[in-house]
Amino acid sequence: xxxxxxxxxxxxxxxLGLAPYLEKEISELGFDINNxxxxxxxxxxxxxxxxxxNYLLRTAHRVHYxxxxxxxxxxxxxxxxIKSMPWEEWIHEDGYFSVTSRVDHPAxxxxxxxxxxxxxxxxDRIRFKKGxxxxxGSDLHQSVVFLYWTQDKARIFVDTSGESLSRRNYRSAxxxxxxxxxxxxxxxxxxxxxxxxxxxxxxxxxGTLVIEAVMKALNRAPASLRNNFGFMYxxxxxxxxxxxVRDQANKQALKETNxxxxxxxxxxxxxxxxxxxxxxAGVEHLIDFETCDITETTVPQGSGVVVxxxxxxxxxxxxxxxxxxxxxxxxxxxxxxxxxxGYVFTxxxxxxxxxxxxxxxxxxxxxxTIECRLFxxxxxxxxxxx
Ligand SMILES: C[S@@+](CC[C@H](N)C(=O)[O-])C[C@H]1O[C@@H](n2cnc3c(N)ncnc32)[C@H](O)[C@@H]1O
Numbered sequence: 482x483x484x485x486x487x488x489x490x491x492x493x494x495x496x497l498g499l500a501p502y503l504e505k506e507i508s509e510l511g512f513d514i515n516n517x518x519x520x521x522x523x524x525x526x527x528x529x530x531x532x533x534x535n536y537l538l539r540t541a542h543r544v545h546y547x548x549x550x551x552x553x554x555x556x557x558x559x560x561x562x563i564k565s566m567p568w569e570e571w572i573h574e575d576g577y578f579s580v581t582s583r584v585d586h587p588a589x590x591x592x593x594x595x596x597x598x599x600x601x602x603x604x605d606r607i608r609f610k611k612g613x614x615x616x617x618g619s620d621l622h623q624s625v626v627f628l629y630w631t632q633d634k635a636r637i638f639v640d641t642s643g644e645s646l647s648r649r650n651y652r653s654a655x656x657x658x659x660x661x662x663x664x665x666x667x668x669x670x671x672x673x674x675x676x677x678x679x680x681x682x683x684x685x686x687x688g689t690l691v692i693e694a695v696m697k698a699l700n701r702a703p704a705s706l707r708n709n710f711g712f713m714y715x716x717x718x719x720x721x722x723x724x725x726v727r728d729q730a731n732k733q734a735l736k737e738t739n740x741x742x743x744x745x746x747x748x749x750x751x752x753x754x755x756x757x758x759x760x761x762a763g764v765e766h767l768i769d770f771e772t773c774d775i776t777e778t779t780v781p782q783g784s785g786v787v788v789x790x791x792x793x794x795x796x797x798x799x800x801x802x803x804x805x806x807x808x809x810x811x812x813x814x815x816x817x818x819x820x821x822x823g824y825v826f827t828x829x830x831x832x833x834x835x836x837x838x839x840x841x842x843x844x845x846x847x848x849x850t851i852e853c854r855l856f857x858x859x860x861x862x863x864x865x866x867x
Contacts, residue, residue: 482717483570483639485528490547492629492638494521495540498846499667502540510537528712531641533726535710539666539693539703542645545627545638553635555588556598563602563637567610571624571639572603574611576714578624581640585631599628599637624714643711650706651762652687657751659686660790660826660848665693666703671844671855672786672824676700677739679785681821683775683813685744688755688768690788695764698738702730706762740785742768745778776813780821787818787860793829804835811836814860823858830854 495503497520504517510533512524521541526534534544549566553559572578580596580603589595600617603626608614615624625640647663660668668690674680676698682691696703704710705727712718744759746752749772759765771779775789789810794803814823815838827833828851840856847853 483715485717488525488527490523491526492523492545494542496663499540502667502670506538506540529722532712532723535642536702536704536726536730540663542647542663543640543642546641548637548639550636552633554633560598560602563599564606568603568606569610571715572615573716574607574613574615576624577616579617579619579621580626582628595628622709625711641712649703651758653761660689662689662693665689668826668855669694673822674786679741679781679783681743681780681787683745683778684789684791685746685755686751688744688758691742691744691768692759692762692764695742695767699735701734741781743779744768745771745773747774776809780817786822786824788824790826793827793832803832807832807835811838814858818860819862821860823860825856826853828853
């Protein structure tokens with residue numbers, strides 16, 4: 482069985498653009514960072530540490546524990562290398578596993594082929610050692626092995642997350658153009674909002690931004706609604722350690738928070754979905770929902786942020802002219818949100834100009850493959866137009 486206390490290399494992935502926020506989270510949890518890249522970072526940690534990381538990180542996608550790395554020039558060498566590893570210590574012979582990969586190698590023009598080579602080599606090894614082989618397939622709900630093979634360097638990991646950590650499990654109903662929970666968490670980190678201040682979220686859609694903000698304000702663990710992770714399927718997993726992580730996180734979560742959370746949308750269906758999602762997350766009672774046009778959103782007195790993710794005509798294939806909508810966002814912020822800081826997250830930089838306010842900052846993000854910006858507008862009285 483695997484040694485859950487042994488320190489090794491842990492690679493934590495995040496969506497493009499979120500690494501600075503992941504870095505902050507990791508440092509706050511007390512880990513030193515060995516190196517950082519566009520889509521994640523590496524630390525030294527044990528499998529027991531991975532349990533905590535999976536449970537507490539808001540901006541991470543996956544937590545990978547390195548098993549081995551070597552130079553692999555071709556698929557035959559890959560097969561032999563994988564077969565030589567003690568997979569019986571990592572995967573139960575009567576379990577289920579899947580293989581995922583990121584491959585950039587001249588000998589491989591199809592990632593699925595590399596996955597197949599790894600899958601067969603693991604199954605052969607376990608059958609040889611145990612007389613039985615685990616089932617395999619593409620589901621990520623049990624053991625997951627991740628191959629990273631670029632040029633000649635190959636690294637093989639156990640994916641201790643399984644399903645992406647973006648899956649918080651509160652989004653039961655699907656709204657149009659929802660953003661990933663990890664992206665919403667990163668956007669919140671990029672604002673100057675702090676728990677205790679108001680969080681106003683017109684154009685809330687499925688409510689991802691406002692729900693993530695409440696979860697943060699309550700110091701509630703992002704994975705508190707999950708009950709399945711890849712680490713649970715590693716032989717040697719001690720459920721009492723996982724339970725202790727949960728208990729400790731629950732103890733540190735708050736029941737109440739100051740500051741209002743306001744979520745509005747002009748689509749009544751979006752509000753129904755957002756309410757349902759908030760209910761599943763257990764935070765519905767802390768959010769004031771309203772179906773209305775952005776310009777009619779109630780804005781309470783006091784400090785806080787107004788965070789808007791308008792349609793931007795790419796993901797929703799909108800044909801309508803969105804310029805008046807963006808102008809209305811600017812007018813709404815100028816006239817009704819004085820004293821707050823306004824933020825607009827959009828993938829359409831031309832439309833953003835129609836907001837008519839001078840941004841103090843433009844933070845780059847990616848929504849899937851679409852390059853986006855989070856524009857920041859300080860809204861003091863007499864806020865200047867461009
Ligand atoms: C890109 S989606 C927001 C997605 C959201 N961030 C999420 O994660 O689900 C944009 C939302 O703006 C809403 N919307 C469009 N025009 C609006 C308007 N004039 N006033 C209020 N909401 C509007 C749409 O109904 C849609 O739900």
